Amino acid sequence: MSMRVVLATDGSEDARAAAAWLGGFPLPPGTMVRVVTVATIPPSPLDIAPVREFQASIRQEARTVGDATCAALVGRFPGVEGRVLEGDPREELVRAAEEWPADLVVLGARGLGALAGFVLGSVSLGVARHAPCAVLVVKGGARPFHGALVALDGSEHAAAAAAFLAKLPLGPDVTVRLLGAVERPRFPSSAPAMGASVLREAIEQIVEERRAVLDQALERAAAVFAGRVKSLERRVTVGHPTEVIARAAGEPDVDLVVVGARGLGALKRLLLGSISEGVLRHVERPVLIVRGAGS
Numbered sequence: 001m002s003m004r005v006v007l008a009t010d011g012s013e014d015a016r017a018a019a020a021w022l023g024g025f026p027l028p029p030g031t032m033v034r035v036v037t038v039a040t041i042p043p044s045p046l047d048i049a050p051v052r053e054f055q056a057s058i059r060q061e062a063r064t065v066g067d068a069t070c071a072a073l074v075g076r077f078p079g080v081e082g083r084v085l086e087g088d089p090r091e092e093l094v095r096a097a098e099e100w101p102a103d104l105v106v107l108g109a110r111g112l113g114a115l116a117g118f119v120l121g122s123v124s125l126g127v128a129r130h131a132p133c134a135v136l137v138v139k140g141g142a143r144p145f146h147g148a149l150v151a152l153d154g155s156e157h158a159a160a161a162a163a164f165l166a167k168l169p170l171g172p173d174v175t176v177r178l179l180g181a182v183e184r185p186r187f188p189s190s191a192p193a194m195g196a197s198v199l200r201e202a203i204e205q206i207v208e209e210r211r212a213v214l215d216q217a218l219e220r221a222a223a224v225f226a227g228r229v230k231s232l233e234r235r236v237t238v239g240h241p242t243e244v245i246a247r248a249a250g251e252p253d254v255d256l257v258v259v260g261a262r263g264l265g266a267l268k269r270l271l272l273g274s275i276s277e278g279v280l281r282h283v284e285r286p287v288l289i290v291r292g293a294g295s
Helices: 013-024 049-073 089-099 113-117 122-130 156-166 193-225 241-249 265-269 274-282
Strands: 004-008 032-039 081-086 104-108 134-138 147-152 175-182 231-238 256-260 287-290
Touching: 004 013, 004 089, 013 049, 013 104, 013 134, 032 049, 032 089, 049 081, 081 089, 089 104, 089 122, 104 122, 122 134, 122 274, 147 156, 147 193, 147 241, 156 193, 156 256, 156 287, 175 193, 175 241, 193 231, 231 241, 241 256, 241 274, 256 274, 274 287
Parallel strands: 004 032, 004 104, 032 081, 104 134, 147 175, 147 256, 175 231, 256 287
Antiparallel strands: 134 287
């Protein structure tokens, strides 16, 4: 089954890295790519020649950037096409993904201008929060894709993330690591000393019950990858999920981190869960964020 991919570009180094990464990412045959460049034109009440020329130069720069990106990708995606939109990049990219509609949006972690001073640009974070489909935020230079880390918490979104990756034409040299993190409940500081042992026992019981739930989630996810990858590893670790995922993502055989958009419990009320957003902010690897069905 083919896919529709929106690639956002603004000519920045991170955007070029995203395009290069997309060029080597395993996507189904027949995948269509639409390169979207957003021209942000400052409003002006003056309808005079210098202002019109300035606005035209911004549009032309956007077209030039988009054309160059399309040219770089046409060998891999013969039907690649470009679009130049105008407005706020966060809003226009989300709208482009909705109206096409896209299965995946790919963009760099940072953009041009003031955004380059941030670890994570407001555009990439805004698109990750609001896009109707999966979002791949590329960090660092392009690198071959050989290993993926898939974070699972038992939620629908995490299961959808594993399924999304499993449907791609993964090469025979790809390894997948399935990771679950059990966050230990905090021991209440106001707990009476006489009941401390009972509370500690209850906490350990909660941890073990949660570990069992995650073991089952990892087992279900492993089934969708069975026989399709070089190796498959399952691991459940006790610790704060963001910290556990970031630590595992730093291992040299991880080229991509895959997470669900939202987790269990109270996180369901957020557009983007605190764990997925934490991973997006702190992990120095490309991050693929996938939304569950019907979200």
